[in-house]
Amino acid sequence: MLESTKKNIFYIVTCTYLPNLGQEQADPATSSFQISQSYNLTDLQELKSTLQYYGSFDLTKTKFLVVDWDEIKSLKNESLPVVYINVFYPENTITNDINSKKRISRWRLECSLSKCTFGLKFIFNNTHYSDLSEYNSNINPDYSFMIMFMVKTNKISLKTLSYGGHNYPLFYCPTKYWFTSESNIIFKPHKSIENTKNFIAKQSKEILLPIYPQTINAEFFICGMIKQPMLSDIEIGYDIKYTSEKSIEIIKNDNKAYEICKIDKIDDVHFTFAFMDFEFNYDNKRRFIKKSKEVKSI
Numbered sequence: 351m352l353e354s355t356k357k358n359i360f361y362i363v364t365c366t367y368l369p370n371l372g373q374e375q376a377d378p379a380t381s382s383f384q385i386s387q388s389y390n391l392t393d394l395q396e397l398k399s400t401l402q403y404y405g406s407f408d409l410t411k412t413k414f415l416v417v418d419w420d421e422i423k424s425l426k427n428e429s430l431p432v433v434y435i436n437v438f439y440p441e442n443t444i445t446n447d448i449n450s451k452k453r454i455s456r457w458r459l460e461c462s463l464s465k466c467t468f469g470l471k472f473i474f475n476n477t478h479y480s481d482l483s484e485y486n487s488n489i490n491p492d493y494s495f496m497i498m499f500m501v502k503t504n505k506i507s508l509k510t511l512s513y514g515g516h517n518y519p520l521f522y523c524p525t526k527y528w529f530t531s532e533s534n535i536i537f538k539p540h541k542s543i544e545n546t547k548n549f550i551a552k553q554s555k556e557i558l559l560p561i562y563p564q565t566i567n568a569e570f571f572i573c574g575m576i577k578q579p580m581l582s583d584i585e586i587g588y589d590i591k592y593t594s595e596k597s598i599e600i601i602k603n604d605n606k607a608y609e610i611c612k613i614d615k616i617d618d619v620h621f622t623f624a625f626m627d628f629e630f631n632y633d634n635k636r637r638f639i640k641k642s643k644e645v646k647s648i
Contacts, residue, residue: 389415397496399579401470401534412494416581417459417468419501433459435471435497459497463508463522463556466576469533471495496534498578505570510589511561522556523573524586537586539574540564561588 394413401412417433435457459467472494511519528537538544543559561571569590576584 391495397494397579401494401496401579402531412470412496414496414498414579417497417499419499419506433499435459457497461499461506463524465555466524466528466535466537467533468497468499469529469535471497496579498535498581500581501584504582505585505587506576507570507587507589508573510591511571512591512593513562514593518560518562520558521561521588523559525555525557527553527555534579536577537574538577540572540587543573561590563590 391413394415397412397414415435422433457467457471461468509521511521513519523539523543524537526537526539529535542564543557563569564571570585571588571590572585573587574585576586578584
């Protein structure tokens with residue numbers, strides 16, 4: 351499966367799609383739900399886009415792989431799936447994410463509320479290091495490897511949430527820090543929330559917001575847009591459904607809200623938002639205003 355000569359080094363890339371089973375170290379080899387595909391890295395196309403990285407690296411030989419999100423979501427599992435990228439390479443090769451076996455690098459890629467780990471990776475035929483930024487001089491990686499994903503509808507729903515009357519759930523949206531700057535993938539928050547102050551932390555990867563129909567009869571709440579080189583933008587957000595107020599589904603076990611706000615008792619939870627409905631806005635959009643010293647529309 352792996353071949354090496356003095357003139358050529360062949361990197362075999364195995365892409366394994368695996369449902370998120372709640373196990374950090376889930377083994378793709380033992381999963382009955384997996385879909386695996388293998389590629390010769392030398393055969394992958396070069397990325398025809400300018401990439402940015404904080405260091406003196408030559409990124410002119412960047413290869414790319416596009417993961418089919420529709421295919422991995424076809425695996426029967428309610429939670430967001432996980433993608434494992436296994437790169438098989440000769441000894442004395444480095445990557446920016448390396449395991450103890452030294453001949454295989456495994457990237458665990460996922461897009462959850464807490465992080466999205468797709469993006470730029472490196473392969474370099476030299477001493478083992480954890481990150482190319484440890485070098486102080488110009489270097490030329492054997493490959494810069496850009497791992498991206500696509501979805502047919504250009505839309506990814508993180509969850510389905512219900513609302514009724516003027517009762518709207520508070521839930522999390524990603525922020526511009528969802529991807530690392532080195533990933534070369536950008537998450538741009540929706541204009542309705544991009545200037546909202548995040549009380550979780552200034553550079554938190556998530557923000558707590560009311561989820562509501564942003565336009566009349568909207569069935570999808572847009573948190574923002576994923577922007578990748580060469581590919582169409584992807585909307586990220588929530589499917590939303592109207593139901594009677596008595597039948598609204600309560601979001602249970604959301605202990606994270608209490609933890610990040612340092613709240614000890616459920617009775618102490620108070621978030622104040624002013625609400626303006628369609629008929630009070632010239633552009634037929636609903637708006638919430640969060641109560642603070644500086645009132646800001648979200």
